[in-house]
Amino acid sequence: MRSSLFTRTPAGTRPAGALPGRRRRSRALALLAAATGLTTVAAVAPASAAGGPLAPPYAGMDTCPVSSAALKDPANLQVGCVSSTTRGGKFRIGSTTVDLGTPIDLRFGIYWDKSGPGVDLPDGGSANLYRTVAPSSGPLLSAPATEVTIPGIANVIPGITSVRAQVELAGPVTDFAPLAAGTAVPVFRLPVKLHLIHPLLGPRCYLGGDSSPIVLRPAALDAGTVDVQADPNGHQTLIASFADASLTDTTFSVPGAKGCGPLGLGALDPVINGLFHLPSAAGKNAVTFAPTSTSLAFNDSIGDLSASLAEAPRG
Template sequence: MRSVSTRTRVATLAAVTAFGALFSTGTAAAATQLNGHWAPFDRCPVDAPAMLAADGVGTTATCISSGSAGGSIKLGNTVVTTGKTDLQLGVLQRADGTTSLVAPAGGALVADSATVPGGLLGLMCPSSVPVVSAVCRQITDADLNKITATIEPAGAPRDFNMGAAFATDVPILTLPVRIHLKNPLLGDSCYIGTTAKPVLLQPKNVTAPSLSLQQFEADGTPGDTGEMGRYTFSGADQADTAFAVPGASGCGLGLLDWAVNLKTGLPSAAGANAVTLDDTSTYFASPYDPASLAPNEGRELARFWHSAVK
């Protein structure tokens, strides 16, 4: 894998790792199963036109998969344990060091839903306010009490810092997000943060990942002379403790915003909130020698991927 520098590849990978672990947007869906070292890339958009057009010299098409087993997010007074996350993207890396991202057709980001401890009872009850007390009295079973929280994109990522990918305690990029609180009594439009006033996360590497390289055959079978190469980054923790959190909106048609804010401690100033991502595992795969496949590197990558389908 020599056409684009290793430093450029690693920087892109570290940034996307942060991007993926934080943008958890739903429950992971069933995907294609792939053989061997291809296994982590079961949603890579190898058939996207931009990926297929990569020539292997000026532009190299690659696949990235990044996941975290879990972590936590603290918003005001509330701490939520997060579940598994999975990010998969195609990346177009250019010889001049610039990159662009290609998302799978079904979306780049999937994750387990996170459950808010204590549910609605813990979030708003008890209360001396009649309207809130009336809601509390309606919570008669676990389904009405349960609240799930999902982090969703609320704007385009920005402020990408290539050098921060190799450092610790330096923001890699800015991620505008909002947190969707889901509960039958809160309705479908209860959010912390909005597209107009999002939560701005700036993830940093807290620990550096360990790095290894695997070479494998086109169909995923390990092999020292194979056409494909895979970087594996493991064990990195990431965090951000400097972001502010706005108040809730749209909860119970807007009638319960203040109750959610009061109990949760929102709005919450920068320094009172935190997000952590534990033990991330990230994989980065492309042809071992992209230039040898010119001018059809992207098409060959797609052919290799399809040959690994079980």
């Protein structure tokens, strides 16, 4: 028997139409738990016309990897698509704070495997812990560069007396727990690296890397405005949306610079480390992603999820 679309309990799995047995304190969790009792025999809308990107409620899910082997595994309890956009926020390393380059877009597929992994919540309940799959095309994470003022140096000529920093992915998103929104439990684990861009720093100047990433584990203490709706064409897909949420993390460390200088040989690593006081230990850094809006499409059938996207409105 398939589990509820949104919750896992120690008593085992529940049918997709059943309400969860564990209580939820946050408004987000309460709304999503109630959504599992929704019937999807709503009025059936016409099939979507070909052409153009997917429109709401599936906006941003055009590259959801529904054809991937991971999502097509028949043993999965649930599958889904995620589209998230952050339009503001700050990144602090020690005493240096910069505005994030935005928009920051995240696009990927998710699945809940047959082991039914979950994460404990402060109210005694639990939330599903999903594995992620990279999109069928394009990057999982995309973000523009942002200007960083060099500590102790007046920014007289931007780009010369400052550097640009770009957030890049340094590994897969893991431990995705969207139903932890509204609590202090992290909603995902995101390994990143910061590419420092300046004519004197060469092409490979980074804080963090694939083997030593900056690992962000932000919690969505403010889940924003939560909405749940059924697929407009009568499929079994449910779409959960979190609008204008705020995600924060103060637990990560930042390693020293690597590859900075001509030819990427690291001659200027000590200079960057001295200017930004690197490495910077956990507790001295912080990141805020806000406002962040996220949509998640859930289904217990990859065939029905694929049909939902195929027939979704476009525009």
